[in-house]
Amino acid sequence: MIRRPRAAITGWPVAHSRSPLVHGHWLKKYGLAGDYIRLPVAPEDAERFYRHFGESGLVGCNVTVPHKETAAAACDELDEAARAMGAVNTLWLDGDGRLCGANTDGIGFLGNLDQRAPGWDARPGPAVVLGAGGAARAVVWALRARGFAPVKIFNRTTEKASQLADHFGFGVEAYPWDKLCEHLGQAALLVNTTAAGMTGKPPLQIDLDGLPKDALVTDIIYTPLETDLLRQAAARGNRTVDGLGMLLHQAAPGFERWFGVRPEVDDELRRIVLADLGATT
Structure with a gap:
C-alpha cells in the first residue's frame, strides 16, 4: 500500500496559519493524493523534532516562528537563501533521507x-x-x-x-x-x-x-x-x-517539493484566502 504524502505547518502556535487552506486548495485543484496539516511543536520539543524529522512521518514541512533558526541548525543541507539568513521556512527529505532546508520568504x-x-x-x-x-x-x-x-x-x-x-x-x-x-x-x-x-x-x-x-x-x-x-x-x-501575495508565493516551492507539481498562484487562490480573512480584493 502506497502511503499518501503528508506535509505540515510546524511552529508554536500554528492554529492561526492559513497554510493548510493554501496547500489544501492546490491538492484539490491538481487532483493529488496528499495531506497538509497543522502540527504544533512546543519550543522545548523543537530541537529534537527537527533533528529526528525522518521519524515524523512527514515528507516535509513549513516552519514558522519561533523555530526557523532551530530547524535550520538541524538541516544536512541549506539553500543559498537559508544559508544567508540562518533560518528556514521549508523542509524536505531527499532520496537519501537527508533533511534539506530552504528559505522561500x-x-x-x-x-x-x-x-x-x-x-x-x-x-x-x-x-x-x-x-x-x-x-x-x-x-x-x-x-x-x-x-x-x-x-x-x-x-x-x-x-x-x-x-x-x-x-x-x-x-x-x-x-x-x-x-x-x-x-x-x-x-x-x-x-x-x-x-x-x-x-x-x-x-x-x-x-x-x-x-x-x-x-x-x-x-x-x-x-x-x-x-x-x-x-x-x-x-x-x-x-x-x-502583502498577501508574499504568503502565497512563498508556499509554492515547498508544495512542488512535497507533491511534485509546481502550483500556480492565481486569482482564484487569492479570492479563497481573502474570503477566509473576511476581506475583499
Whole structure:
C-alpha cells in the first residue's frame, strides 16, 4: 500500500496559519493524493523534532516562528537563501533521507511584486526597509538579489538594524528611525516589514511627503489587506502592493517539493484566502 504524502505547518502556535487552506486548495485543484496539516511543536520539543524529522512521518514541512533558526541548525543541507539568513521556512527529505532546508520568504516577496507590479525592478535604485526582524532579513536578501542598492534599514532599535546591515555587508546600511524622512527622497522602493499597522497593532506613523511619486510602496502585512501605509501611498499616486501575495508565493516551492507539481498562484487562490480573512480584493 502506497502511503499518501503528508506535509505540515510546524511552529508554536500554528492554529492561526492559513497554510493548510493554501496547500489544501492546490491538492484539490491538481487532483493529488496528499495531506497538509497543522502540527504544533512546543519550543522545548523543537530541537529534537527537527533533528529526528525522518521519524515524523512527514515528507516535509513549513516552519514558522519561533523555530526557523532551530530547524535550520538541524538541516544536512541549506539553500543559498537559508544559508544567508540562518533560518528556514521549508523542509524536505531527499532520496537519501537527508533533511534539506530552504528559505522561500524572499522568493515569495519577489514573486508577489513580479505578479502585482510588473517591471517594478526594471531600474533598481535605493530601497528603504522598515524593520530589522526575520522578515526584513528576507526582504533585504531579495532586494540585493535584484540589484537594489543601497538598501537602507530603519528600525526603532538602531543596534538591531546595524546587526542586520553588518550581516549582509556592502550595499546595506542602517539608520535610526528618526532619520527616515531624510532618506525617503531618494527611494525607489519602500517596504514595511514591521507589525505596525497590522490588525490589533499600533499604526505605522510616517510622513511620505518626501517620497518620490514613482516609488513603489509595499507592506508585507495582509491583515488588513490595505494598511494605512498603502492607503496613504495610493492617495498620493504611488503604486502599491499588499502583502498577501508574499504568503502565497512563498508556499509554492515547498508544495512542488512535497507533491511534485509546481502550483500556480492565481486569482482564484487569492479570492479563497481573502474570503477566509473576511476581506475583499
